[in-house]
Structure formats: C-alpha cells, structure tokens
Amino acid sequence: MINYTEKIPNNVDLGRDRVLQRALEHWQPAYLSWWYDMGPNESHNFEVYLRTATSVEPDGWAQFDYVKMPEYRWGIFLQPRDEKRQVNFGIHKGQPAWQDVPGEYRSILRRIIVTQGDTEPASVEQQKMLGLSCPSLYDLRNIFQVNVEEGRHLWAMVYLLHRYFGRDGREEAESLLARRSGDTDNPRILGAFNEPTPDWLAFYMFTFFTDRDGKFQLCALAESGFDPLARTCRFMLTEEAHHMFVGESGVSRIIQRTCDVMKENKIDAPADVRSLGVIDLQTIQRYLNFHYSVTLDLYGSDVSSNAANYYTSGLKGRFRETKLEDDHTLRDAMYPVSEVVGDKINTKQVPALTALNERLRDDYIEEIQAGVNRWQRVIDEAGIPFRLTLPHKGFHREIGNFTGHFISTTGEILTEEQWKAHEFEWLPSPKDYSYVQSLMSGRVAELGKFANWIAPPVKGVNGQPLDFQYVRFN
Numbered sequence: 001m002i003n004y005t006e007k008i009p010n011n012v013d014l015g016r017d018r019v020l021q022r023a024l025e026h027w028q029p030a031y032l033s034w035w036y037d038m039g040p041n042e043s044h045n046f047e048v049y050l051r052t053a054t055s056v057e058p059d060g061w062a063q064f065d066y067v068k069m070p071e072y073r074w075g076i077f078l079q080p081r082d083e084k085r086q087v088n089f090g091i092h093k094g095q096p097a098w099q100d101v102p103g104e105y106r107s108i109l110r111r112i113i114v115t116q117g118d119t120e121p122a123s124v125e126q127q128k129m130l131g132l133s134c135p136s137l138y139d140l141r142n143i144f145q146v147n148v149e150e151g152r153h154l155w156a157m158v159y160l161l162h163r164y165f166g167r168d169g170r171e172e173a174e175s176l177l178a179r180r181s182g183d184t185d186n187p188r189i190l191g192a193f194n195e196p197t198p199d200w201l202a203f204y205m206f207t208f209f210t211d212r213d214g215k216f217q218l219c220a221l222a223e224s225g226f227d228p229l230a231r232t233c234r235f236m237l238t239e240e241a242h243h244m245f246v247g248e249s250g251v252s253r254i255i256q257r258t259c260d261v262m263k264e265n266k267i268d269a270p271a272d273v274r275s276l277g278v279i280d281l282q283t284i285q286r287y288l289n290f291h292y293s294v295t296l297d298l299y300g301s302d303v304s305s306n307a308a309n310y311y312t313s314g315l316k317g318r319f320r321e322t323k324l325e326d327d328h329t330l331r332d333a334m335y336p337v338s339e340v341v342g343d344k345i346n347t348k349q350v351p352a353l354t355a356l357n358e359r360l361r362d363d364y365i366e367e368i369q370a371g372v373n374r375w376q377r378v379i380d381e382a383g384i385p386f387r388l389t390l391p392h393k394g395f396h397r398e399i400g401n402f403t404g405h406f407i408s409t410t411g412e413i414l415t416e417e418q419w420k421a422h423e424f425e426w427l428p429s430p431k432d433y434s435y436v437q438s439l440m441s442g443r444v445a446e447l448g449k450f451a452n453w454i455a456p457p458v459k460g461v462n463g464q465p466l467d468f469q470y471v472r473f474n
C-alpha cells in the first residue's frame with residue numbers, strides 16, 4: 001500500500017533515507033512551480049474527478065475523487081521487488097538483477113532515464129492550451145487525468161535520478177524542469193515532443209500514436225537488468241494504458257460522428273462534410289499520416305550500435321523479452337531493415353543486435369495497425385467506402401535510413417519537387433489546421449453535452465453517467 005500521510009506519497013520507504021527524502025522535498029516546490037507555469041492553463045482552482053493510485057496491486061489500485069490538480073498526490077510507486085529476478089538478456093544473463101547501478105553503465109543508464117523522463121513533462125506542455133476548447137466535461141477530465149499522470153511519470157524518473165545518481169542525478173532532475181517543449185534555446189530532447197499539439201484531433205492522435213511509443217519504450221525498460229528501473233516502468237505501464245484508451249476512443253468517436261453525419265445527409269465530398277461542422281475523413285487520414293511518421297522517428301536509427309550496447313549490457317530489452325524464445329543474446333541472429341538504393345527500397349539482413357530499434361518499431365507498427373483496423377470498422381459499419389491506411393514506413397521520416405529521401409505514402413521514391421506537389425494531400429495543411437481549430441473555439445461545459453464534431457463515448461468514467469459533473473470550475 002501507499003503511504004499518503006507523508007509529504008511525498010511513496011511505497012519505497014522514503015522516510016528511511018533522510019538525505020534522499022530531503023533532496024526530493026527540495027525538488028517538489030520546483031516541480032509545483034513548473035506545474036503552475038506549464039500545466040493546463042487556468043485550471044488551478046478546478047476540482048477534477050481524478051483517479052489516484054492507492055496501491056500498486058493490479059486490482060483496486062485506483063480511487064476516484066474531486067481533486068484540485070496542484071494538490072494531486074504525485075508520488076513514487078514501484079512494483080514490489082521479486083527477490084529471484086535475474087538479468088534476462090545480454091552478456092550478464094543469469095546474474096541476479098542489479099539493485100544498484102553498475103559503475104560501468106552509470107552514464108548510459110542516466111541517459112536512458114533522462115531521455116524517458118524528458119518526454120513526460122513535454123507532453124503536458126504540448127497539451128497546455130487544450131482545456132480551453134474541450135468538447136465535453138468528460139474529455140476535459142480525461143486530458144487532466146493524462147496530464148497529472150505524465151507529471152507522476154516525471155516523478156518516477158526523478159526518483160531514480162536522485163536515488164541512484166547522486167549529484168549528476170540531481171542536476172538532471174533540475175534540467176527536466178528547465179527544458180520546454182518547442183523552445184528554440186532549450187527544447188525537449190526528442191523531436192516529436194517539440195511539435196505543437198494544437199487541437200483535440202491532434203491530442204487524440206498524439207495519445208494513440210505517441211503515448212504508445214511511450215508504452216513500447218517502457219516495456220523495453222521494464223525488462224532492464226537494473227531492477228529499480230524495471231519496477232518503476234511496470235507501474236507506469238498501468239497508467240499508460242488509459243492514455244492510449246483516451247486517444248483511440250477519441251479518434252474513434254470523431255470518425256463515428258463524421259460517418260453519422262455523412263450517412264444522415266447522404267454526402268461524401270469533404271467540403272460538404274465540413275459545411276456540417278464535422279471533420280472529413282481525408283483530414284483525419286492526414287493527421288494520422290503526420291502523427292504516425294513523427295512517432296516512428298522516436299525509435300531511432302534502423303541500425304544502431306547504441307541499441308546493441310544497451311541490449312548487450314542488459315539495460316534495455318526487447319518488447320516482451322522474457323516471452324521470446326531464443327538465446328536472449330542475439331549472437332548469430334539477423335534482422336531485416338530497409339534501405340534506399342537508387343530508386344528502390346531494398347530489404348537487407350543485418351545483425352539483429354544492431355537492429356533492435358527497428359525491431360521495436362516493427363512491434364509498435366503491428367499494434368498500431370490493429371488499432372487503425374478498429375477505426376476502419378466504424379467506417380465500414382456505416383457503409384462508407386473509405387479506407388484509412390498507415391502510410392509507408394519511409395514516408396516523412398527524419399531519422400534512420402529514409403532520412404533525406406522523398407517517399408510517398410505508398411512507398412514510391414520521388415524527387416523533392418514531386419513530393420512537395422503532393423505534400424498537402426498527405427499531411428495536414430495550414431488550412432486543415434485552421435478548419436479543425438475553428439470547430440474548437442470554446443469549451444463545451446454543460447453537463448452531458450458534447451461538441452458537434454465528436455460522438456459521446458460508450459460509457460462514463462468509473463461507472464458515472466455521461467452527464468456527471470466531471471469538472472467543477474469554481
């Protein structure tokens with residue numbers, strides 16, 4: 001169980017380590033001041049129907065109640081330790097899992113934790129303005145839930161930095177509050193986390209595509225031989241599932257509403273669809289293309305000696321590492337990666353150890369495809385002949401083997417000029433963004449009401465009805 005009587009709720013017996021406790025209590029006001037500046041705009045007095053973790057056990061971990069977000073009980077929760085756990089891959093396979101940082105891996109591990117930690121506050125910053133244009137109280141509550149949990153994920157990484165990395169760790173923890181998404185001088189570390197999230201369609205796409213990158217990264221780190229990192233990531237994953245639900249169901253509800261309006265009015269031209277105040281399926285496809293391609297970049301280069309090192313050292317595993325049946329060292333295994341040769345995209349076999357980024361990306365793509373198929377079902381059930389598709393893996397990429405090539409959504413290699421001529425058939429144009437934003441000019445805050453461009457969800461939060469007061473504005 002989690003001790004909520006302490007200043008920093010935790011299940012790591014924080015009170016026993018006074019120095020650490022004091023260091024974290026010192027970081028806490030800096031975190032709160034970051035939240036006041038960079039958390040959801042104008043929200044500090046709202047009472048939000050939020051869930052708070054009460055235990056790390058799989059059942060009954062959440063408690064729902066009204067909370068003012070700055071008073072949310074951010075804390076430190078690790079999955080309980082398994083005394084028998086081992087390093088399960090790489091050259092240390094079979095050794096007991098490390099309870100402390102192995103000296104030789106200190107700087108790599110710190111880098112991994114900082115890179116993960118940096119994405120958490122970044123997404124809160126990206127979503128800061130969206131509360132002002134929410135489509136319902138239900139959705140407003142959901143974005144706030146996502147935001148406070150991303151804040152908690154930052155706490156999770158900062159705990160590891162403070163607890164295991166001494167002074168360097170404390171400095172990194174401060175820098176995590178100093179970088180800003182999209183800032184030219186001091187940006188967040190990864191590209192996708194510096195892109196704006198300007199509207200609710202972008203938000204749902206982000207939580208579907210980019211939070212799912214988070215899931216896959218956390219799954220790989222949950223396999224880590226460094227046990228405190230593995231246990232931290234396992235608990236974070238239980239929270240991440242809700243973020244992806246918000247994204248998938250949000251896009252699905254937008255598609256549903258568009259299809260309903262198209263059917264009712266027997267229309268299919270995008271201009272006609274827009275004239276009725278809903279988002280045309282073509283624009284949804286363009287948003288999908290954008291978020292998918294920038295998220296694919298987050299996995300890094302197709303062939304990477306860093307990825308090989310992380311694996312060989314036992315620091316970052318594969319997706320579901322312990323469920324895979326092989327030698328878990330990948331000594332002789334090969335893996336296919338794509339490369340552009342002349343005017344062709346070829347596949348070549350490379351040592352699997354060096355292709356671990358690509359492999360994680362492929363695992364991710366498989367799960368993404370299943371989600372897109374579920375969206376497609378909504379369109380099919382409405383009897384509308386439109387196909388939502390994932391663009392080619394090489395489309396609009398800035399990292400890895402496709403960088404610098406101009407590849408169409410269907411995988412043809414084009415010249416820059418040819419590509420540019422199609423750019424806004426494939427990616428949202430400034431006009432698309434301004435149309436979508438024109439639908440979201442104000443907050444829909446009446447009980448049980450939903451904006452015209454989105455269908456209501458199937459059910460409310462925690463068994464509450466759809467017209468429940470999910471947020472009190474005070």
Ligand SMILES: [Fe+2]
Nearest residue numbers: 120150153214
């Ligand atoms: Fe997160």
Ligand SMILES: [Fe+2]
Nearest residue numbers: 211214240243
């Ligand atoms: Fe998330």
